[in-house]
Amino acid sequence: MHPEHELTITGTYKVFPHDEFEIGREGIFKILDIQDGCISKHHLRIHCVVYGDDDVLEVAPMVYMKVLSMNPVVLRRRMRDGLGQPITVTNRDGHVLLNRGDSVQLTHRINMVFKPQLVTDEPEFDETCRIESAAFANQYQLTDRILGKGGFAAVYFAIKKNTGQQFACKVIGQDQDLTCSRSVPSAARKSGSAVREVEVLKKLSHPNVISLDKVITTPFSIYVFQELATCGDLLSYMDKKGRLSETQVAVIVKQLLEAVNYLHNHNIVHRDIKPENILMTTWKDGGRLILNDFGHAKTIADFEQAANAAGVRRMYTMVGTVGYIAPGYSKAIDMWSVGCVGAALVTGHALFPDGSVSDEECLKHFAKLEQDEDWQELGHRGKAFIKGCLTINEEQRLTAKQALQMPWFTHPFYKSDFDAAYQHAIADWQPKRPDSNLVEHIDTTEAVERAQRESRRSQHFNSGQATFRLYPNVQHTTRKGRSDELHASPAHIPDTPPPPPQYRSSSEEQETLDSIAHPPDIGRFRDFSALATQETFDLGQAISLPPKLGTGTIPQRQKLLH
16 A cells, blocks of 8 residues: 555545555554444455546546445435435445545445545536436436547446446537437537447447447437446556556457457458557456547448549548558558557557658658667567568558467467456456447427527526525535546446445455345435534545656657547
């Protein structure tokens, strides 16, 4: 445990960016000075995911909680009108992302409250989004906890009502022209990449490709509900881990190749493979990774159509990210990007930081790579693989199928280990069931028009004629901030309040998970308002950074070329 994690007299744990630690019996008893046998030696694991480099405040750090003890905890979310219903979280559930003001009751005597110190200026839902989210509230609860921002979209956290699963919801705002056709959302005209992404993903089901759960369209917006990864992207992973071993690099690259091979077999080219678009499901070595962001993806049929229209055989559009863009215009560009990712994992920096991919510039960068100390320590099989991906002539470049057969992954001495590691990584993945109702259109025109009329009507009143001030009850005032509500797949959040858990002493934890008895009815669970007089401690989020982990130099996030 980092020294800063020790409890102080104020009862505060500090959480640093890219941090991971455990909360258990020793630390809790140290500050509360109580003997509660229901607290385990390893009760909770906390980890913090940060996206971005120097712009940490662009999207607030995401602090996740994982229950380790056989004794469940009771989570109550901070809602706009107070604390929500109690939710039982067990060690069978996944990571749960904590929100400002969330309350976690460890036992009947011990409670903790999450209070992040880093607050970003995240915009609240506009009136249209608020009205539309109510229209599908029976399917998904869309929160204002923002997970990411883009040029034409924002990503929010959402919960599926009937299963409690958590998802990332990409919200694409539309041209609010009420004269447009209701049959085709205006997003199809304003944001072709969102429509293209949906068309590609709705046909795919692979453990290393982002899973699409639902798409809801309205005349004003598109809501894309996707799988939620709990441990950030590959760049954040590199930032936390520092320099990776050759085995770690090979395991990551093999999973990426499995995704690319699957896409190419389905005649799909991603066109923007980079560390930021590779998501991690765990910080443990060998965990499952997910290829994300198909906004630039195209099918081979699209390529051929564009080539025929142009009279040449090429993709006709240049997209991608500086440092990972390939020379060439076929599906071989994905393999070039895989090679760039592999080189970045080995050396800790982008191979082509300036984006130059002319033959002359490529040769210069390759010569520079040969002088890199980390590259020189890479085995000859790894070098052969990366060089095969970075062949300038795309006709001679490795295909995904060929790459998976390279000795780096198939050497008889360790092939069985690689195969077993991959099967272990994807063991928790479930294939997507065919869903004819994957894309649903909801006409929100009437509700939105009504709100717009009411808004225009309210503007006619002279605010200077009369003023009413509302003074909040001081006892119930909370500091103005952002909503951080988030869970992490595969945690299941029941729609109805569960019974309170029966806590067992740590000495009883030899029993199996299936032996946990259901607790008595909800009436025995004390209301959280009474906890104000009990021992509590905060889980704070520190602004200062801990010492750097590892020695690798991390490649900067590159600018996207449109």
